[in-house]
Amino acid sequence: VSRFEAITMAPPDPILGVSEAFKADNDEKKLNLGVGAYRTEELQPYVLDVVKKAENLMLERGENKEYLPIEGLAAFNKVTAELLFGADSPVISEQRVATVQGLSGTGSLRLAAVLIERYFPGAKVLISSPTWGNHKNIFNDARVPWSEYRYYDPKTVGLDFEGMIEDIKAAPEGSFILLHGCAHNPTGIDPTPEQWEKIADVIQEKNHIPFFDVAYQGFASGSLDQDAASVRLFAARGMEIFVAQSYSKNLGLYSERIGAINVVCSSTDTAARVKSQLKRIARPMYSNPPIHGARIVANVVGDPALFDEWKAEMEMMAGRIKRVRQKLYDSLTSKDKSGKDWSFILKQIGMFSFTGLNKNQSDNMTNKWHVYMTKDGRISLAGLNLAKCEYLADAIIDSYH
Numbered sequence: 001v002s003r004f005e006a007i008t009m010a011p012p013d014p015i016l017g018v019s020e021a022f023k024a025d026n027d028e029k030k031l032n033l034g035v036g037a038y039r040t041e042e043l044q045p046y047v048l049d050v051v052k053k054a055e056n057l058m059l060e061r062g063e064n065k066e067y068l069p070i071e072g073l074a075a076f077n078k079v080t081a082e083l084l085f086g087a088d089s090p091v092i093s094e095q096r097v098a099t100v101q102g103l104s105g106t107g108s109l110r111l112a113a114v115l116i117e118r119y120f121p122g123a124k125v126l127i128s129s130p131t132w133g134n135h136k137n138i139f140n141d142a143r144v145p146w147s148e149y150r151y152y153d154p155k156t157v158g159l160d161f162e163g164m165i166e167d168i169k170a171a172p173e174g175s176f177i178l179l180h181g182c183a184h185n186p187t188g189i190d191p192t193p194e195q196w197e198k199i200a201d202v203i204q205e206k207n208h209i210p211f212f213d214v215a216y217q218g219f220a221s222g223s224l225d226q227d228a229a230s231v232r233l234f235a236a237r238g239m240e241i242f243v244a245q246s247y248s249k250n251l252g253l254y255s256e257r258i259g260a261i262n263v264v265c266s267s268t269d270t271a272a273r274v275k276s277q278l279k280r281i282a283r284p285m286y287s288n289p290p291i292h293g294a295r296i297v298a299n300v301v302g303d304p305a306l307f308d309e310w311k312a313e314m315e316m317m318a319g320r321i322k323r324v325r326q327k328l329y330d331s332l333t334s335k336d337k338s339g340k341d342w343s344f345i346l347k348q349i350g351m352f353s354f355t356g357l358n359k360n361q362s363d364n365m366t367n368k369w370h371v372y373m374t375k376d377g378r379i380s381l382a383g384l385n386l387a388k389c390e391y392l393a394d395a396i397i398d399s400y401h
């Protein structure tokens with residue numbers, strides 16, 4: 001008998017498990033709208049041209065594979081903070097940001113979670129209901145207590161702004177409030193600029209600490225600056241803030257695991273201390289981060305020509321998703337005879353659409369129509385093309401009614 005009898009089978013991951021089920025389906029009509037990864041109009045994975053150019057540069061230079069420092073590549077850490085806050089931001093010139101390269105968004109969130117557990121014992125993290133599924137896992141594994149604030153209103157398929165504000169107000173003073181910087185996952189519903197101001201007001205009133213997860217900068221609207229507006233609004237108020245960044249989507253560097261954790265502090269001295277502790281957390285976990293993705297980002301952002309090319313490619317990707325969104329809406333509106341208002345689809349932004357389909361209806365999408373999606377009713381529009389919008393609309397209408 002095995003010593004490992006007590007180890008039971010873990011359930012499949014709700015997001016990555018969808019891809020596994022998709023692979024096992026042999027139907028020609030099958031469609032994978034589960035995982036959030038950009039696909040071309042031919043539904044193929046896409047490597048950005050700027051990434052290939054940066055990689056060629058790196059090869060030509062014959063760069064070595066020595067260890068990076070614990071905090072990551074200096075050139076990367078510099079540009080990633082500038083991209084986020086704006087190069088002319090006082091938080092940069094006053095050296096008030098502790099930036100540490102992380103293992104993409106997930107690894108950066110985890111570093112912050114450990115810092116919270118260590119230095120804010122008992123403090124709660126408030127996460128939106130619903131949120132990206134991995135947030136709960138990250139805080140659970142770091143033993144950080146969390147609870148939810150209202151976010152999604154099923155009646156309007158929109159933002160429950162009143163509920164959100166009430167719940168942030170009701171949280172114990174000094175809680176961490178996890179916010180999606182742009183393109184909220186899974187709903188695709190973001191607060192308006194006026195609503196962001198009010199959110200900042202209550203967070204300040206209650207001495208909470210805002211904790212931004214920025215996984216889609218530039219990918220949501222097509223503009224890096226516009227997508228960072230929420231974070232910059234909080235930074236401009238002089239608040240102390242956590243921000244986790246990811247280059248998985250906007251540079252298509254999914255498997256390179258490149259991102260960062262930035263902690264905006266009230267002084268240079270505090271930032272230095274925070275950074276030293278983040279490094280101390282990283283060292284026994286993975287020692288130091290991988291170099292390849294960091295060099296790509298540093299090369300792309302640091303070179304004006306490549307930087308412009310990146311922006312153009314991001315606009316192209318965001319544009320394709322917007323066209324698919326429009327076509328899906330048009331198909332639903334022309335095919336559905338029930339009079340249902342589908343305009344919520346056009347109001348959502350980013351790579352996802354929250355359809356409002358419940359678990360049973362989502363099961364029907366998969367079992368009858370071979371459309372793979374998460375059970376919360378989220379579909380990734382990045383995995384859809386114009387040619388398949390009509391088919392998807394039929395599947396959604398059939399599942400709804």
Ligand code: PLP
Nearest residue numbers: 104105106132185213215246248
């Ligand atoms: N945060 C959100 C809201 C996401 O949607 C994702 C990816 O789907 C991530 C973080 C992190 O992804 P990664 O670890 O690949 O950067």
